[in-house]
Amino acid sequence: MKKEYIQQLFRQHYAKMYRVAYSILLDEQESKDVVSDVFAGLLQGNVMLLPDTVEHYLLTSVRNQCFKRIRHEETKHIAEQFISSEQQTTLSIEDERLIDINEYVASCFSPQDQRIFRMRYSYGCSYDEIAASEGISRVAVWKHLSRVLNSIKKHFNV
């Protein structure tokens, strides 16, 4: 992928990607590293990004990298880099387990939990935006996300 295109994507999506990483890792430098890793992966790989889903792809990649990083730290297990070519991908068991998170959230949480989780970690919305959209306080948003994240960490051992 050309560097000019990467730069365009970087400037367009960095803020949201960083926000997603920071709210999972709670560490500024690690969050920057995760976002950089995703873009470095795009530069090196042959990933085909579709205009309609590029933001979603980038945010999902960040989220998965974050969970892998947490898991890596806890188990000292070397996680493979998340690779996705096009929208339909053949996955390693490790990748599949990690990105089955969407299915887990869809099956185990209330529609409101699912919406809030998606808004924060799939669309990179701010706490303000989520609170306004759901008509609840920011602290309530935090509590919803906290419940879902804790459950994911337990279920997927990340």
Add this chain to the structure above:
Amino acid sequence: MQEHPELYTEHQLESLMEQLDKEPDVDAAWQEFESKLSLNTDAGKPMRWYSSMRKIAAAVVGILLVSVATFATVSIVQKHAVKRAKKADTAVVAEQKQVSAAIAPVRFENIALDSILTKVASHYNLSVNYNDESVKSLKFYITWQPDKGVSHFIRKMNMFDGLHLSFKQDTIYIDVVEAEEDGL
């Protein structure tokens, strides 16, 4: 704080959220990313060469090991009775068949239900029947494991609210179910 929000005051949570939603300096981040890239590119050349040499060396060692192992196997097999060798061969072939029969899972990311079901149904040689055509364009994230059968796939799809899939006589039926809304 994420694991035990109940231990913190609302004020503490609010200030953490302020910090998490702070706009990052994208220009500075890009410059940092660029400099990392150039460092990796400059330093990467000898590393890549070294890495390639290591890979070649590993491949040569691997081939040697396989050759030695093959020679040893042939010698051992020749010493054993024909009957026993046949049994061993059968076991190896069966094992190889099992490995090749395993089909890798397929991940659908933000793909329309219609496209997903077309692919899945064609794999199992089934047809698809929609009770409500409007659901065809709904997009899903799901991992399909072709070697696990259509029932496994249907069970996974039925975890999503609003839809119910069933399977009767070579047809997958898709019905719309009204989802219940849940407040805080």
